[in-house]
Amino acid sequence: MSITVGTNDHTLSDHLKAFIQTPDALVVGIIGEGSSRELTALWESPFENDTPGSMFSKQGGLIQAGALEGIGIEGGRTSKSTLNTTQVWSGTTPHNFNLVLEFYAISDAYNQVQAALIELEKVIAPEMNELTPGGRIPPQVTLNAGRQIIYPECVITNVSRQLDGPIGRDGYPLRGSVTIQLQTLTTVNQSDIPATFG
Structure with missing residues (x-):
């Protein structure tokens, strides 16, 4: 059974949080300003020069x-x-998510901030063997944003975090902001989109 890391502040509604299930942990962060969801259809005019x-x-x-x-x-x-x-x-690209997640310590800076940042970086990295092939690619994650946007198969393509911010006596950050980019594993069919809204 996986552990829960991040800021699962019970004074805030779950509709303001993002839940990212990785193979090892459930990461809970507060959805920050600038988060977005994007779907792009690719149209072209192949006869333009004919x-x-x-x-x-x-x-x-x-x-x-x-x-x-x-x-x-x-x-x-x-x-x-x-x-x-x-x-x-x-064609249509997979759904793209640009999530700004805020973490802050209520009682435990390691589990509520540092461990969440570590877990998000872990799922973007592979686990390669030193000399032989056969290592593991980065794992898939499940995204549940605000209990209304649910995708069971996503990949994280970028993780960016700020290095500044307050640090506690134990050396762990008391607050952290991370921007992650996720994509659904495949293009989502029109008929599947309503089910992604909780």
């Missing part, structure tokens, strides 16, 4: 510029049509 004039680009350019008006060809015309600008879906 025009009758593309085979004769110089002649097409001369027509558009009006240089051939003297031989009865009117300028200011284009060989492109609206078909050339049609956007075609080429």
Whole structure:
């Protein structure tokens, strides 16, 4: 059974907290200002350069510029049509989360701040063998943000933390802020999105 680390302040609503389940611990942090959720659809116009004039680009350019008006060809015309600008879906990225998590010590600076920061850095690092292949890649985590955004399979792609801040007598930080970037393991289907909202 995993331990709980981080700031699980019972005076605050769970809707203000993020719960990140790693293989070794449940990390609880307060969701900070600037946290976001992003989904990007990739659209492109593959026909943009496929025009009758593309085979004769110089002649097409001369027509558009009006240089051939003297031989009865009117300028200011284009060989492109609206078909050339049609956007075609080429994929959707996995959901991206940029979470700012705040940790602070209520009674135990190590477990409520330091251990949470350690655990988040652990899950972005691999465990490689010294000489032979076969080590382990960074593990997946489960994200539960505010008890309303739930994803069972995520990977952490970036962890950034501040090094300044108050330090207790035992040498552990009394407060810490960390920015983590997570992605769902795969692109999420349209039909699955409502279930991610708690």
